[in-house]
Amino acid sequence: MAPPPTKEQLAQLDADDPLNWTRGEFEIPDAKACGAKVDGKAIYFCGNSLGLLSKAARQHVLEELDTWSTSGHFNHKYDRPWKYVDRPLTPHLAKLVGAKESEVAHTATLTGNIHNLFTTFYKPTAKRWKIVIEKGAFPSDWYAIYSHPNLHSDVLSPEQIKDSVIALAPRDGEETLRTEDIVEVLEKNGDEIAIVWLPLVQYYTGQLFDAAALSKKSHDIGALFGLDMAHGVGNVDVKLDAWNVDFAVWCTYKYLNSGPGAVGGYFIRDGLEDNNRRLAGWWGNDEKTRFQMSPEFQPTPGAKGYQHSNTNVLGSIPLLATLEIIDKAGWDNLRAKAICLTGTLETLLRASKYYTDKAPGPNDTKAAFRILTPDEPWRGTQLSLEIHPARAGVMPRVFDRMLEAGLVGDERQPHVIRLSPVVLYNTFTEVGRAVEILNDALAAEDEELAKGN
Ligand SMILES: *Cc1c(COP(=O)(O)O)cnc(C)c1O
Numbered sequence: 001m002a003p004p005p006t007k008e009q010l011a012q013l014d015a016d017d018p019l020n021w022t023r024g025e026f027e028i029p030d031a032k033a034c035g036a037k038v039d040g041k042a043i044y045f046c047g048n049s050l051g052l053l054s055k056a057a058r059q060h061v062l063e064e065l066d067t068w069s070t071s072g073h074f075n076h077k078y079d080r081p082w083k084y085v086d087r088p089l090t091p092h093l094a095k096l097v098g099a100k101e102s103e104v105a106h107t108a109t110l111t112g113n114i115h116n117l118f119t120t121f122y123k124p125t126a127k128r129w130k131i132v133i134e135k136g137a138f139p140s141d142w143y144a145i146y147s148h149p150n151l152h153s154d155v156l157s158p159e160q161i162k163d164s165v166i167a168l169a170p171r172d173g174e175e176t177l178r179t180e181d182i183v184e185v186l187e188k189n190g191d192e193i194a195i196v197w198l199p200l201v202q203y204y205t206g207q208l209f210d211a212a213a214l215s216k217k218s219h220d221i222g223a224l225f226g227l228d229m230a231h232g233v234g235n236v237d238v239k240l241d242a243w244n245v246d247f248a249v250w251c252t253y254k255y256l257n258s259g260p261g262a263v264g265g266y267f268i269r270d271g272l273e274d275n276n277r278r279l280a281g282w283w284g285n286d287e288k289t290r291f292q293m294s295p296e297f298q299p300t301p302g303a304k305g306y307q308h309s310n311t312n313v314l315g316s317i318p319l320l321a322t323l324e325i326i327d328k329a330g331w332d333n334l335r336a337k338a339i340c341l342t343g344t345l346e347t348l349l350r351a352s353k354y355y356t357d358k359a360p361g362p363n364d365t366k367a368a369f370r371i372l373t374p375d376e377p378w379r380g381t382q383l384s385l386e387i388h389p390a391r392a393g394v395m396p397r398v399f400d401r402m403l404e405a406g407l408v409g410d411e412r413q414p415h416v417i418r419l420s421p422v423v424l425y426n427t428f429t430e431v432g433r434a435v436e437i438l439n440d441a442l443a444a445e446d447e448e449l450a451k452g453n
Contacts, residue, residue, distance in 0.1 A: 004351040005344065005432070013344075013428040019329055019337050026257075026425040027053045031406035043407045043430045043437070047422035048203075048231060048382045051257030054325065057318035064317055084287070085313050086304075092323035096331065097229070097248070098239035099267050102302030106319070107283065107311055109264040110230055110251040114144045116306060117247050117266060120277045121224060124152050124194050128222070129160055132185065132196040134177060135167035138203050141228055145197060166193070173359065175372045175386075176207040183217050190221035198225075200232030200248075204412055206373035206382040208236055212243045219244065224272075230254060233265075234322070235380035237335060240267050247272065255381075255422065257322045262315035268303040281308030325424065338423035341431060342381050345421055346371065348435040349383070354442040360390035360415070367398070367445040369438075372416065382420040385438075389449070390415045397448065401441035407434050 005013070014020055029052070031042040044052060063080075080088065086106045094101045108116070122131070129152070133145050149156060149164035156164065166189060170177050186193065196218040201208050211227060218225035227248040232238055234255030240248055248267040252258035278299070282290060284307045286298045299305035326334060349355055349371060356368045368388040373379045387395040392414075399411040409419045421431050 004348045005428075007429075007432055010344070010428040010432040017337065017428075019333060019423070020427070022325055022329055022334075022423075023425045023427060025054050025056065025325055027055060027058070028425065029408075034406075034408045035403045036406040037404045038406045040406065043426075043434050045419045045421055045426065045430075045434060046408045046410050047257070047425070048235075048254055048418060048420040049410050050253055050260060051234075051255055051322070051422070052425055053259065054257055054318070054321045056321035056324065057257065057259070060317045060321055061314060064313055080317070082313050083310075085311050085316050088320055089316065089323065092320075092327060093265065096238065096323070096326065097233060097250075097267060098237075098243075099241050100270060100302075102304075103240070103270055104265060104267050105303040105307050106252075106263050106265045106316060107307040107309065109261070110228070110249050111140045111144055113249040113264050113266040114141065114228070115147075116279060116308070117226070117249065117268070118144070118148045118195075119151075119279055120274050120306065121226075121247060121272070122148050122195055123275055123277060124149065124156055124164075126155055126157075126160070128192055128194050129156055130164055130166050130189060130192045130194060132166045132168065132182075132189075132193055132198075132223075134198065134202070135169040136202070136204055137199070138228070138230070141197070141199075176202070176205050176374055177209075179210045179213055182214060186214075186217050186221050186223070190223075193218075193221060193223040195224045195226055198227060200227050200229045200238065201235060201380045201382075203231050204372075204384060204416060204418075206231075206379050206384045206418070208232075208374070208378045208380055210378075211245065212239075215243050215245055231380065231382070234326070235338075235382075237331075240269075245269065252319050256319055257424070258319035259315065262318060263312050266303065266306075268306065270302060278306055279308065283307040283310050322424070329424075334423050338381050339376060341421045341423060341426065341428065342379070342383060343376065344428055345383060345419065345431045345435070348432060349385070349438075352435060352439055352442075354439060356388065360386065360388045364389035365449060367394070367442040367449060369417075369442065381422060382418050384412075385417045385419065386415050387417060388415075393453075394445065394449075398438075398441045398445050401444055402437050405437045405440065407437040 028041045034042045090101050094104050149161045215225040224246040229250040233250040246269050251264050253262045280297045284305045286300045354368050369385045372384040395415045409417050
């Protein structure tokens with residue numbers, strides 16, 4: 001590991017960075033508004049949870065409000081007609097996820113899209129009905145997946161429904177799943193598995209899964225392979241077609257900065273058989289005949305044929321702003337810089353006197369942290385820090401001190417703080433300052449612990 005860079009070296013990295021202009025495209029919140037006790041801008045390392053507003057997104061939304069205000073629904077003079085609000089998004093997004101334009105749609109929300117796709121593509125039989133998911137999955141995925149076998153009590157016995165989810169867990173003493181262990185589960189339960197549903201990047205640990213290998217194995221055993229890309233899209237390289245993924249969902253308010261609760265997206269591989277189980281809606285009807293209001297449903301070919309409702313304009317148009325910035329900067333350039341930003345964060349963290357590579361012990365008395373996220377290349381932007389001693393009260397205290405000093409990460413119970421230096425708006429200088437703040441927060445925690453708290 002290289003020696004940690006100095007403050008001056010970090011400032012030089014920012015000055016020399018050909019992508020340093022992208023930060024100026026974003027509105028960086030004031031630290032105090034985020035809960036800090038210091039002046040100045042927040043060090044916002046929380047884009048994994050909610051991405052920041054870009055100036056172009058504000059502009060695009062104002063344009064839509066102006067159009068609404070001046071022309072009501074007669075907005076067809078405008079160069080972004082609401083009827084086709086997703087048209088300018090589709091080519092950018094298809095490129096970003098490594099898919100054909102016919103394979104992606106932007107509509108609804110992530111969890112709603114899981115339900116939509118599972119209703120269509122989860123077609124259990126008494127012989128093949130199980131769904132594989134990780135035990136540590138994001139709760140919404142877990143709830144959603146668990147609800148589907150219940151809808152099939154006509155073909156599944158109560159015992160089968162109870163037995164329908166295979167939950168993957170890391171080995172004892174490990175934090176992340178090994179591909180070889182997932183493969184073993186797939187081989188063992190091969191002919192009973194209908195769908196393998198995994199995250200591309202795990203929200204808690206930041207682990208990037210080997211989608212290509214797991215997709216291949218899923219297909220070898222006759223199952224479908226689906227991905228939740230909430231933490232993947234806009235964060236890591238995505239190659240849905242090359243990986244031969246069957247279907248995928250994502251949200252756009254994390255790394256794509258579309259705003260709270262904004263439009264979700266999904267992917268359906270061209271040619272994936274739906275067995276006539278599509279849930280139809282007027283926005284899935286071919287746009288050529290959609291407004292003829294005929295009772296006969298004529299689906300749009302491809303993924304867009306599975307949409308239900310007209311697209312949320314105010315929740316879609318901010319997304320266009322991020323996609324345009326990504327296009328201008330070049331995805332590969334951004335990804336290369338992102339690896340460097342997170343790598344710099346890791347180098348500085350490992351040089352901290354509070355860094356440990358050990359699991360927390362029951363008798364720990366000193367403040368410390370461990371990085372749960374795997375090494376490059378099996379991660380994206382986020383590093384997940386497990387705060388020690390791993391007992392109630394410690395992590396939230398450390399988190400609050402960081403926040404007071406202007407570092408906005410996010411806390412995940414029981415013991416994790418996630419830090420994501422986002423390539424579009426964070427800097428190397430901020431990475432350096434973030435680690436100083438963490439070190440100070442842990443020093444203060446040691447004093448607290450010494451008092452017996
Ligand atoms: C953020 C996130 C969600 C959120 O779901 P919504 O339907 O957008 O509220 C779901 N799953 C995962 C894995 C996430 O990271």
